Amino acid sequence: MPAPATVLVVCTANICRSPMAAGLLSHAFAARPAPLRSLRIVSAGVAARTGELVSENSVIALRKAGIDISGHRSQPLMQQMLDDAFVVLCMTESHRAMIQLQAEPAPKNLFLFREFMPEASDKEICDPYGGTLKIYEAARDEMVEALPSLLEALRVLLAAKPA
Secondary structure, three states, rough: OOOEEEEEEEEEOOOOOHHHHHHHHHHHHHHHOOHHHHHHEEEEOOOOOOHHHHHHHHHHHHHHHOOOOOOOOOEEEHHHHHHHEEEEEOOOOOOOHHHHOOOOOOOOOOOEEOOOOOOOOOOOOOOOOOOOOOHHHHHHHHHHHHHHHHHHHHHHHHOOOOO
């Protein structure tokens, strides 16, 4: 049996946005039928150090949604992660640009987390690092808002994926 497809979520330091996004995706995937349910989620940062604790406000913001990410530890983005990923989801255009410039080869399925939102929507999720809990909750809510369109896009991509 083949390994489950991996969704890689990327931000800067892998202590705020990408751990929150990974937690939200894990929660959302668990409530969906296969193949979404079987997706594996990994998060990393383009400028992350290994083993940093997730920010306290990220933990609190997700705990309010019933999701525990307190055990997350940061990890730097590595080429092998990109090679292994079926889809890479970035928080900002600068994350996508860094990956496109530095990865060899660049991932084929490289998107913004909010890329599949309606045209009028802001596509980037700003870094809440150092901000108030309210700012972290706003970032969380921007991710939650994107989940329906993102899950549908992932479902379509999976359906088109060669076996």
